[in-house]
Amino acid sequence: MSESDGGGRRDDNRSGRPDDNRRGGPGGRDGERRAAGPRRNAQGRQRPERAHGGRERSAQKPSERGRTSDPQRLAAYTVMRAVADGAYANLELPKVLRDKDIRGRDAAFTTELVYGAVRMHGLYDPIISVAAARPIAKIDENVVDTLRLGAHQLLGMRVPTHAAVDETVALARKVNGAGAAGFVNAVMRRISERDLDAWLAEVVPTNGDLTARLAVEHSHPEWVVKALRAALLGHGAATAETIDDDLSSLVASDNDPAKVSLVARPGLSSVSELVDDGAEASWLSPVGAILPGGDPGAIRAVREGRAAVQDEGSQLLALALAAVPVEAEAPEQWLDLCAGPGGKAGLLAALALQAGADLTANEVTEHRTELVRQTLRPALLQAGAHGRTIDVRTGDGRFYGEDEPGRYHRVLVDAPCTGLGALRRRPEARWRRTPADLADLGALQRELLASAIDATAPGGVIAYATCSPHLAETQFVVRDVTRKRDDVELLDAREYLRDASGEVVDVPGGGKTVQLWPHLHGTDGMFLALLRKTR
Numbered sequence: 001m002s003e004s005d006g007g008g009r010r011d012d013n014r015s016g017r018p019d020d021n022r023r024g025g026p027g028g029r030d031g032e033r034r035a036a037g038p039r040r041n042a043q044g045r046q047r048p049e050r051a052h053g054g055r056e057r058s059a060q061k062p063s064e065r066g067r068t069s070d071p072q073r074l075a076a077y078t079v080m081r082a083v084a085d086g087a088y089a090n091l092e093l094p095k096v097l098r099d100k101d102i103r104g105r106d107a108a109f110t111t112e113l114v115y116g117a118v119r120m121h122g123l124y125d126p127i128i129s130v131a132a133a134r135p136i137a138k139i140d141e142n143v144v145d146t147l148r149l150g151a152h153q154l155l156g157m158r159v160p161t162h163a164a165v166d167e168t169v170a171l172a173r174k175v176n177g178a179g180a181a182g183f184v185n186a187v188m189r190r191i192s193e194r195d196l197d198a199w200l201a202e203v204v205p206t207n208g209d210l211t212a213r214l215a216v217e218h219s220h221p222e223w224v225v226k227a228l229r230a231a232l233l234g235h236g237a238a239t240a241e242t243i244d245d246d247l248s249s250l251v252a253s254d255n256d257p258a259k260v261s262l263v264a265r266p267g268l269s270s271v272s273e274l275v276d277d278g279a280e281a282s283w284l285s286p287v288g289a290i291l292p293g294g295d296p297g298a299i300r301a302v303r304e305g306r307a308a309v310q311d312e313g314s315q316l317l318a319l320a321l322a323a324v325p326v327e328a329e330a331p332e333q334w335l336d337l338c339a340g341p342g343g344k345a346g347l348l349a350a351l352a353l354q355a356g357a358d359l360t361a362n363e364v365t366e367h368r369t370e371l372v373r374q375t376l377r378p379a380l381l382q383a384g385a386h387g388r389t390i391d392v393r394t395g396d397g398r399f400y401g402e403d404e405p406g407r408y409h410r411v412l413v414d415a416p417c418t419g420l421g422a423l424r425r426r427p428e429a430r431w432r433r434t435p436a437d438l439a440d441l442g443a444l445q446r447e448l449l450a451s452a453i454d455a456t457a458p459g460g461v462i463a464y465a466t467c468s469p470h471l472a473e474t475q476f477v478v479r480d481v482t483r484k485r486d487d488v489e490l491l492d493a494r495e496y497l498r499d500a501s502g503e504v505v506d507v508p509g510g511g512k513t514v515q516l517w518p519h520l521h522g523t524d525g526m527f528l529a530l531l532r533k534t535r
C-alpha cells in the first residue's frame, strides 16, 4: 500500500528498537546523522553519548546471550536473502510481514532494517570488511547479510549496542550456524567500538576523487554517481561551481525515506477529504496530500481506490499532459502507452472522465495489466455513467503507431527506465542496474516514443516521461526521435507544471523539458518532455 520506507515509534524498547528509526541514518544529510535524539538504553531511558561508540557489554555470558532471534530480525533476514536471489524488497517484504503476522511498529522496524541494510551496503560492506579483517568476498554471503542488518542497527538506527549485538548474534546462530555466530559476535563488537563518523573517516577514500568518496559515503555504485553528476549538469540543475554540493545533496537524498504522498483522484475523491482523514494538503500538487504518519490503508478513499499513494512528481506530470490545449472533436481519445501498474493511468482516467474523454490504458505484461485494471476500477465503474469508455489492454506499445495511426489526442509514454530518479523507493535498484541496461532501454524508449507520435492525431500532444534523470533516457531520447521527424515540435513543458496555488513550479535549467529532483522538489527524479504533433 505504501511507497514509504516505513519507520515509526515504539513505546517499549525491549528488543532495542529505536524511538524514531526514520531519521539519522548514515545516508541522511550531513550533520543530520544523529539528529534524532539521544541514545537510549534497553528500557528506552536516555543515556549519555559515548565518545567513540565504545562497547557496552551485556551482563550475560556469550553462551547464554541471544539464544532466540526475534521475529522481526528473522523476517528481515528472510527478505534480504530473497532480495539476494532477485526479489524486490518492496514486493517481498509485505508478503513476509503478512506470513509472520508482523504489524504496526514491528513492521516499521522490520522495514527500516531491510531497506537500510540493502540500501546502505555500499557503506556497510567496507566497514564489515575492516572489522572482519578480510575482504567481503571472503565472507559467506548469508553471513554478510546478517552483518549488514547488524551494522545498520549500530550505525544507521539508534538501536542500543547490546541489543544490536546480542540480537544479531542470536540471528546468526539461528540462520548461519553456531560457528558463524562466534564470527558475527566478534565483527559486531569491532563495529560497535566506533561511531559512524569514525567509520566514515576509516573507509571513505580521501584521495580527492569526489565520485569515489560519495559512492562509499552515500552508498551508490560509482557509475550511478557519475551519471547523476552528468544529469545535474546536463539538465541545468548545477553549474561547474555548484556541482559538488548539488551532487552531494542529491545522493544524500536518495537515502532519505520518501514522504508518503497521496493523490486524490479528481471526481472520485478530493484533497479536503484526505485532509479530513489526517493528511496535509500538498503545496506542490493541486491533487496531492502528505500523510505525516500512519498507514495510508487506514484512509477510506485510499482503501476504496478513489485516492492512492503516488509521488507528487508523477501527479504533476499527468496533470501537465491534461492541461495542454488541444483542438479536437469531442470526445478526445487519450492513451497511456505504458500504464502498468497504473499510478498515472489512475489519475488520467479521473481527469479524462472530467474532460469528457475516453482513455485507453495499455501495458505489455498481463500481470501488470491486471494491476492497471484494479487501479482503474473506481473510474471504470463511473465511466458508464459518464457515457465514456476506459479500455484496459495488454499490448506492445511499439505497435500502436502502426496499428492505430493518428487516433489519439493525448498520449503518455511513461517509458520503462533505469529508475535512477526513484532510488529512495527501491533499496536494491541501485545495485541491480548496470550501464548495459541503458543500451537496451534506450532502444525501447526510442521505439515507444516514435510509436506514440505516430499514434497521435495532428494537433495532439505527447508526454514523454521517465523516473530517471539519466541523460541517455531523457534528453537524448527526445533529441534523437524528434530530429528524424518534421511532424513534431517540443512544447515548453514548464508552462504546464503548476503547483497547488497555480504557480509555475520552479525547475532549474533553461530548456523546455522538466526535470524534477528529490533534493530540490522532494519528489522522485521525474523527467517530462511535451511534444505537439504538427501534422
Ligand SMILES: C[S@@+](CC[C@H](N)C(=O)[O-])C[C@H]1O[C@@H](n2cnc3c(N)ncnc32)[C@H](O)[C@@H]1O
Binding pocket: 314, 337, 338, 339, 340, 341, 342, 343, 344, 345, 362, 363, 364, 365, 368, 395, 396, 397, 398, 414, 415, 416, 417
Ligand atoms: C515506468 S513503468 C510505467 C509506470 C506507470 N505509468 C505508473 O504510473 O504506474 C513502465 C511500464 O512499461 C511497461 N512496458 C515495457 N515495455 C513495454 C512495451 N513494449 N509496451 C508497453 N508497455 C511496456 C512495463 O511493463 C512497465 O509497466
